Amino acid sequence: MTPKPSDVExxxxxxxxxxxxxxxxPTARLHTRCRSLNQMDRVGLKNPDSGLNVPLQQRxxxxxxxxxxxxxxxxxxxxxDGQDASGHEFLLAAKGTSLAxxxxxxxxxxxxxxxxxxxxxxxxxxxLPILTTDTxxxxxxxxxxxxxxxxxxxxxxxxxxxxxxxxxxCKGRTSFFSVSTEEGNVTSDTLPTESxxxxxxxxxxxxxxxxxxxxxxxxxxxxxxYSKFGIPQVKxxxxxxxxxxxxxxxxxxxxxxxxxxxxxxIECQQQAAIWELVQTEVAYIHTLKLVTDLFxxxxxxxxxxxxxxxxxxxxxxxxxxxxxxCNFTLWSxxxxxxxxxxxxxxxxxxxxxxxxxxxxxxxxxxxxxxxCSEQSECQKYCxxxxxxxxxxxAYLAWCETQKxxxxxxxxxxxxxxxxxxxxxxxxxxxxxxxTTLPKQKENIxxxxxxIDSFVNNVNTTLKQxxxxxxxxxxxxxxESYDVVETKDEDLEKLIKxxxxxxxxxxxxxxxPLHKRQLIAEADLKLKDHNNSxxx
Amino acid sequence: xxxxxxxxxxxxxxxxxxxxxxxxLIQRFIHENFKENMNETIGAAFSAKELTSMSGSxxxxxxxxxxxxxxxxxxxKMFYRDAKAAIVCFDITNKSxxxxxxxxxxxxxxxxxxxxxxICGTKKDLVDEGISExxxxxxxxxxxxxxxxxxxxxxxxxxGENVDELFQSIVDECVLDESIIAKSSLQxxxxxxxxxxx
Numbered sequence: 001m002t003p004k005p006s007d008v009e010x011x012x013x014x015x016x017x018x019x020x021x022x023x024x025x026p027t028a029r030l031h032t033r034c035r036s037l038n039q040m041d042r043v044g045l046k047n048p049d050s051g052l053n054v055p056l057q058q059r060x061x062x063x064x065x066x067x068x069x070x071x072x073x074x075x076x077x078x079x080x081d082g083q084d085a086s087g088h089e090f091l092l093a094a095k096g097t098s099l100a101x102x103x104x105x106x107x108x109x110x111x112x113x114x115x116x117x118x119x120x121x122x123x124x125x126x127x128l129p130i131l132t133t134d135t136x137x138x139x140x141x142x143x144x145x146x147x148x149x150x151x152x153x154x155x156x157x158x159x160x161x162x163x164x165x166x167x168x169x170c171k172g173r174t175s176f177f178s179v180s181t182e183e184g185n186v187t188s189d190t191l192p193t194e195s196x197x198x199x200x201x202x203x204x205x206x207x208x209x210x211x212x213x214x215x216x217x218x219x220x221x222x223x224x225x226y227s228k229f230g231i232p233q234v235k236x237x238x239x240x241x242x243x244x245x246x247x248x249x250x251x252x253x254x255x256x257x258x259x260x261x262x263x264x265x266i267e268c269q270q271q272a273a274i275w276e277l278v279q280t281e282v283a284y285i286h287t288l289k290l291v292t293d294l295f296x297x298x299x300x301x302x303x304x305x306x307x308x309x310x311x312x313x314x315x316x317x318x319x320x321x322x323x324x325x326c327n328f329t330l331w332s333x334x335x336x337x338x339x340x341x342x343x344x345x346x347x348x349x350x351x352x353x354x355x356x357x358x359x360x361x362x363x364x365x366x367x368x369x370x371x372c373s374e375q376s377e378c379q380k381y382c383x384x385x386x387x388x389x390x391x392x393x394a395y396l397a398w399c400e401t402q403k404x405x406x407x408x409x410x411x412x413x414x415x416x417x418x419x420x421x422x423x424x425x426x427x428x429x430x431x432x433x434x435t436t437l438p439k440q441k442e443n444i445x446x447x448x449x450x451i452d453s454f455v456n457n458v459n460t461t462l463k464q465x466x467x468x469x470x471x472x473x474x475x476x477x478x479e480s481y482d483v484v485e486t487k488d489e490d491l492e493k494l495i496k497x498x499x500x501x502x503x504x505x506x507x508x509x510x511x512p513l514h515k516r517q518l519i520a521e522a523d524l525k526l527k528d529h530n531n532s533x534x535x
Numbered sequence: 536x537x538x539x540x541x542x543x544x545x546x547x548x549x550x551x552x553x554x555x556x557x558x559x560l561i562q563r564f565i566h567e568n569f570k571e572n573m574n575e576t577i578g579a580a581f582s583a584k585e586l587t588s589m590s591g592s593x594x595x596x597x598x599x600x601x602x603x604x605x606x607x608x609x610x611x612k613m614f615y616r617d618a619k620a621a622i623v624c625f626d627i628t629n630k631s632x633x634x635x636x637x638x639x640x641x642x643x644x645x646x647x648x649x650x651x652x653x654i655c656g657t658k659k660d661l662v663d664e665g666i667s668e669x670x671x672x673x674x675x676x677x678x679x680x681x682x683x684x685x686x687x688x689x690x691x692x693x694x695g696e697n698v699d700e701l702f703q704s705i706v707d708e709c710v711l712d713e714s715i716i717a718k719s720s721l722q723x724x725x726x727x728x729x730x731x732x733x
Contacts, residue, residue, distance in 0.1 A: 375613055407543055407583060407595070415613050419581075422603040422610060455607060462609035 074138040076103070079146050080112065093139035098230020100130040103145075115227075115403065117145045121247045126286070128247060129404045131230045132293035137240035219307055219391055223298075223398045231297045242332045249282050249339075256339075258346035267348060270434035274349045277427045278335055284420050285331060288324040291413050295399050296320065308391055315381045318374040322367035323417050330357055330364060351431055351440055358428075358447035361454045365421065372418050372458050373465055382411055421458065424451045470518045471503040543583055543597030545709050547702075548614055548650075550643070551624030552635040553605045556657040559692040560624065561598050564702055569693045586702060588710040596706060612646050620651040620705045627656040627689060628667040633676075640683065651708060652685045655701060660691035 076089045091102045099119060107114050118127040121143050128143070250256060253275040257263065263271070296317055302308050334357040342349045357364060385392045400409055425448055432444045478501055486492055506512040549557045563569055565582045583597045599618070604611045615621070623639045625632040640652055656676060661667040673689070680687035686704060690697040 372610065372613075379613070379616055407597075408581065409543070411617070412543075412581065412597075418610055418613055419604070422607060426603040455610075459607035459609050466609060 072139050074135065074140065075142045076106065077142070077144040078110065078112070079144050080117065091135070093135040093137075095134065095136040096233075097135045098131060098233075099128060099133040099135055099138075100227070101229040102135050103130065104228055107145075112145070117147060120144050120146055121244075126247050126249070126282075129290070129293070131226065131402060131404075132233065132289070132297070133230075134233060137244055215307065215391060216394065218305070219302070219394055222302060222305065222307065223395070226298060226301075226398075231294065232301045233293060233297050239332065242328070242336065245336055246282055246285060246331070249279065253342075253349060256342050256346065257348060261347065263348070266434055266436055270351075270431060270436075271348055273427070273431040273434055274351055277424075277431065278339065278349075280423070280427070281327070281331060281335060284416065285324075285327050287408075287413055287416050288320070288327060290404055291317070291320055291410070292324050294402060294404065295410055295413075298395065298399055302395065308389075308395060310389070311385060311392060312381070316378060316385075317414070318371050318378050319367050320371070320414075320417075323371050326364055326367055333357070351435070352443055355443045355447060358424075358450050361450050362457075365454060368417060368421055369458055369461055372421070373461050375415065375418060378414060379411055382414070422455055425455065464515075467515070467517055468504065471516060474518070474521075475501060475503055544594040545596045545619045545706065546599065546617055547596055547620045547622060547705060548599045548601060548618045549622045549624060550601050550611065550639050551605075551622075551655075552626075552629075552632040555624045555626040555629070555632050556692055557624050558600055558602050560622070560655065560657060560690065560698065561600055563692040563695055563698050564598070567695065569695075584702075586706045589707045590710055590714075592710055594706050594710060596702060608642070612642070615643060615646045615650065618647055618650045619709050620653060621647075622653045622655050622701065622705075624655045624657050625671070626658050627669055627671050627676075628658055628661050630670040633671040636679075640685075651705070652683075653701065653705065654680050654685055654687040656687070656689040657692065659689045659696060660693045663691070 072093055073090045074093050076091060078087065078089075089106050091106065093102075100114060103114060103119070107117075114130060119130055119133075120126075121128055121138075121141060253271045257271075296313070299308060299311060299313060299316075303311075303313075334354045338349055338351075338353040341347075341353060386396060396410060399405070405413075428444055428448045428451065432441065432448065435441050435444055486495070503516050507514060507516060549561060551557055559569060561582060565584055581597065581599055583595055585593055585595050587593050599614050601611055601614055604614070621643050623636055623643070625636050627633075636654065643650055643652060654676070656671065658667070662669045676687055676689075688697045688701045688704075690701060692698060
């Protein structure tokens with residue numbers, strides 16, 4: 001690979017922007033920090049030793065009510081070294097309050113860093129995303145806080161975030177912009193806060209144009225706020241129970257089946273294959289939720305305060321929300337009922353229940369056609385903006401460093417739907433391989449046939465798009481010749497449109513459904529007879 | 536070049552005809568095991584592992600499994616973007632998988648011209664243990680790989696032979712590339728300085 005100057009420039013640019021927004025943060029950080037400390041004082045002073053640690057406003061609202069229903073609260077246990085494990089906290093579950101916002105004050109008081117812990121719902125294994133989980137559906141539930149690192153040391157080292165290990169001091173909450181925060185904190189102890197922020201502001205205002213500077217500052221402040229209080233969510237029409245079910249999946253299908261039932265080897269393999277479909281679907285829905293609830297919601301909320309207005313949501317995310325809701329439907333209408341049926345009777349999972357989903361996959365997965373065909377444009381758009389827009393780069397960097405992303409970048413998450421769509425067939429084939437009952441076999445074969453033909457359609461749509469693109473390229477390069485030469489301007493105007501070569505037009509003498517396709521492209525050589533020159 | 540602490544540094548895509556053992560290769564590399572009659576058809580579509588290069592710097596390798604997309608060539612292309620390296624697999628006991636190799640490589644180069652290509656002949660253990668007949672002679676593979684100047688390795692996901700070596704050489708070469716780019720950017724910067732002095 002030869003180094004291209006553009007690459008070098010790009011790297012330099014990225015480093016430059018990184019250092020710019022790291023440099024800006026001390027001021028912004030200082031503000032937010034002061035505010036959070038004040039808030040903590042307030043909570044601490046006004047509700048001393050109170051078991052209910054809820055933000056002041058909510059508390060007032062709460063006291064005004066005559067009755068307190070237990071289902072409006074959720075309890076939190078701290079399974080962390082050095083913490084009193086028996087001491088449960090009760091927090092208010094309210095619509096529009098994110099988990100981060102609810103847990104923030106409590107953790108602050110206990111000296112726990114939210115970014116260091118995993119939040120688990122009861123005994124289930126999937127951690128809740130703190131920034132995007134609405135506490136409303138947690139009412140009456142029990143959650144526990146667990147140290148993130150301890151679970152990682154057991155299993156995969158893969159997803160450990162080295163940056164987090166250094167921040168065990170548990171002072172405040174380390175924000176995304178923590179590098180410069182440390183400096184800010186140290187000096188602010190010795191200097192009066194005001195003069196510090198003033199001097200640093202002066203220093204930075206000299207470096208860039210005023211408007212950019214203040215916008216970046218605003219963005220940083222906003223993002224820091226999101227880290228503390230969560231991202232405001234767009235209203236969702238998903239059922240809360242179904243959302244909850246996504247965190248409640250058993251570790252293995254054997255936990256569902258009654259101990260008394262004898263499971264043969266072949267049944268075992270079939271169940272494992274079905275379980276894989278279920279398990280990977282849940283993981284996939286979580287990824288989709290991450291894109292919509294973190295990336296998209298964050299962008300929408302930033303645009304509300306006039307930041308990043310130049311970013312076109314639909315060009316970046318295409319119809320990801322529709323994708324998300326079609327997989328939600330697949331889950332709630334087919335997979336969940338299959339699970340529910342097995343759970344109820346403590347029997348095996350029955351693949352017949354999901355037959356209908358794949359029979360009408362054209363309808364169910366309809367949005368995928370649009371999504372896949374727009375994907376390449378979306379990727380291009382994202383890349384373009386990352387290179388040219390430093391606010392966007394900062395926004396992406398913040399989102400991608402959230403722990404729920406597991407090191408995946410937005411671009412990688414955006415291709416997931418394409419990847420997922422092609423896997424259904426593989427998953428179903430694996431189930432088929434271990435299926436013996438004739439009825440089930442027949443059904444699964446049908447499902448495979450339908451999904452294969454659907455994915456084939458998607459692929460054809462993409463192929464056609466590519467073909468049109470290449471034909472357009474050729475058309476742009478071929479100069480049309482003048483069929484009729486005329487001096488008359490009006491006549492020329494009339495003739496001109498007919499002179500252009502349009503390769504997309506139907507071919508003469510052929511069925512209009514047959515389209516031109518690019519078969520080969522190469523240089524054409526002409527040999528001159530007189531002096532045997534080659535052109 | 537600065538290393539990012541929390542994201543993938545090197546994106547690697549695994550391509551090749553159906554059932555040449557792409558997913559098994561990844562399974563072996565990531566989890567260091569092998570599953571006969573693999574139940575987990577798809578495993579993770581995306582997985583990552585940290586490797587240390589020859590020069591001692593650490594890199595996170597992100598691996599993209601394209602299993603399931605083989606037939607949908609227009610869709611596979613989407614996964615190539617930004618890939619630093621591609622492992623093109625074929626099954627040494629299956630001639631048609633070797634014949635598919637050429638189209639995979641040309642397609643890759645068309646979409647991501649800077650992507651490094653590695654050819655990987657899979658299921659070596661089947662030949663070594665005499666279970667299956669080798670259909671693609673080693674000399675032929677070597678000749679082809681030399682011709683298009685790419686590295687070729689024969690691996691066995693069952694025994695793990697050459698699997699780590701394959702990924703190790705990817706990391707080594709990518710790190711080497713990074714240092715070349717870093718050096719040339721340094722030179723560029725110096726040149727700029729000189730111009731400014733004049």
